[in-house]
Amino acid sequence: QLDHIGFIGLGAMGKPMVTNLAKALDAAQSPAKIHIYDVVAAPIAELCSSFPDRIAECMNPLDVAKRSTVVFTMLPEGSHVKSVYLDSSTGIINALSPQLPSSSSKLLIDSSTIDTATHLFIKSRLADASPSTPFYDAPVSGGVLGAVKGTIAFFVGCSPQDQSFARLQGLLSPMGDKIIPCGGPSLGLAAKLANNYLSGTITIACAEAMDMGMRAGLDPGVLQYVFSAGTAQNRICDEFNPVPGVCPNAPPSHGYKGGFRVQLMRKDIGLAMDMARRVGSRNVLGVSSLGVYAAASEAGDCKDLDSRVVYRYLGGKEN
Ligand code: NAD
Numbered sequence: 001q002l003d004h005i006g007f008i009g010l011g012a013m014g015k016p017m018v019t020n021l022a023k024a025l026d027a028a029q030s031p032a033k034i035h036i037y038d039v040v041a042a043p044i045a046e047l048c049s050s051f052p053d054r055i056a057e058c059m060n061p062l063d064v065a066k067r068s069t070v071v072f073t074m075l076p077e078g079s080h081v082k083s084v085y086l087d088s089s090t091g092i093i094n095a096l097s098p099q100l101p102s103s104s105s106k107l108l109i110d111s112s113t114i115d116t117a118t119h120l121f122i123k124s125r126l127a128d129a130s131p132s133t134p135f136y137d138a139p140v141s142g143g144v145l146g147a148v149k150g151t152i153a154f155f156v157g158c159s160p161q162d163q164s165f166a167r168l169q170g171l172l173s174p175m176g177d178k179i180i181p182c183g184g185p186s187l188g189l190a191a192k193l194a195n196n197y198l199s200g201t202i203t204i205a206c207a208e209a210m211d212m213g214m215r216a217g218l219d220p221g222v223l224q225y226v227f228s229a230g231t232a233q234n235r236i237c238d239e240f241n242p243v244p245g246v247c248p249n250a251p252p253s254h255g256y257k258g259g260f261r262v263q264l265m266r267k268d269i270g271l272a273m274d275m276a277r278r279v280g281s282r283n284v285l286g287v288s289s290l291g292v293y294a295a296a297s298e299a300g301d302c303k304d305l306d307s308r309v310v311y312r313y314l315g316g317k318e319n
Contacts, residue, residue, distance in 0.1 A: 003171065006035045006068030008061050008084055008110070010043035013140065014074035016147040017111075017175045022051040024174030035067045061087070065095035070107045070171060077267070078118035081110055083124050086288050092180050096130035106137040107164060111154070111172075113193075113264075116186040117278075119157075123185060137185070139192035140176065143260050153178035155195070156277050157188035164218065190275065197272035200265045201289045202234050207242040207311040214317045242311035245319045251306035259306030266293035 018036060025032050026207070027204050034051070037058045038044055047055050057173045058064040061084045065071050071092060075081050085092045085108075089196045092108065101291075108126065110119065119137045126135050142152035155171050158165055160181045172179050213223040213311045220243050241247045249261035276283040296302040296313040 002032055003069045004035065004067060006064035006071035008037045008071065009074035010036060010038040010047065011074070012144045014148045015043045015047065017074065018055070018173045018237055020046055020150045022054045025054060028249065035064045037064045040308050046293065050241035053181060053199050060090040061092050062090045062094050065092040065106065068106065070109070073110045073112060075112045078114035081112050081114055082122060086125055088096055088223065093126060096126065096133050098130050105130065105132045105134065107136050108133060108166065111138050111272070113139045115139050115269055115274060116189045119186045119189055119203055135255050136168065137188040138172065144258065150175055151179065152176040153180065155187050155188040155191040156181050159183055168273060173308050174231060177272070191273050193272040195269060196268035197283070197286060200269050200293065201285050202236045203242060203308055204289055204310055206237045207314055209315055210241070210243045211314065211316040226279055242308035243316065245315055252308045252311065256305035256309040256312070259308065261308055262277055262293060262305060262307045263297045266297045269293055
């Protein structure tokens, strides 16, 4: 099946994801088009001028959906996702028809990180409008660098036996190299929130343990090696160590520029804590973790920087 792809939300993640889709279609000499929309003009102009025969600008989400067989959304928060899908005049929902056979239905994929309840609410409204139109949560991990390199992980809200999973794998593979079916609707989001809860909390633990060891007289490189050889081994300490200078290519060694913004980590830990309350899990570390990310998000010397800047926020010793 030849898919014309729609993409809405062309920010830090969406723009490189569209670029990778366009490159893959070029390489395959596919006649498929990519129809894009954002409320900001600059990324639209850039993408259209980089791929003039491949990418076309649309007027609004409805326009994107009318021209496409598959639509991706990559938006900041649940409120944006809700309006892009459900707005009564320009929402994607207005392009769906109630009686299409599932073979000619559009495929809708939201890769934004939002709460599971909002995803399920949108899903039920779309199902009321068109029962045969599949709508999946497929949030991502791997950051802007991963989006640029095409190596992000997708956590997909479906089972491996889902009727659309093979098609989803083909569509997602130009943008990511790990496509994980998480079991069912909204479970991709539940997995993403659990993942970021863990990585955000590990980051703070790593910052504190590094600071404590350095103040006791240990060299930060030795300390990192000890953690990686011992039971504390983890990817944050190994590849994104929050202490400047320990991982030369990571954001902490470049003034915490680039990477995953501290405000996004605050958002994700907040969403994870909401989920914890709803499902009845006891996340005691999350309370402190959310407090640290919330405060660092407001601090003048941390705001807008990579989330590993919590080391600076916590007063970590200079390396
Ligand atoms: P971003 O703010 O850079 O981009 C979002 C884009 O959506 C912007 O270009 C904005 O103009 C556009 N937008 C907002 N409202 C819109 C609307 N109503 N219609 C059309 N476009 C609209 O955000 P991002 O960093 O690209 O993140 C997108 C999502 O991916 C978020 O949910 C984020 O949590 C998640 N995420 C981000 C990263 C990261 O490292 N940046 C990593 C993993 C997941």
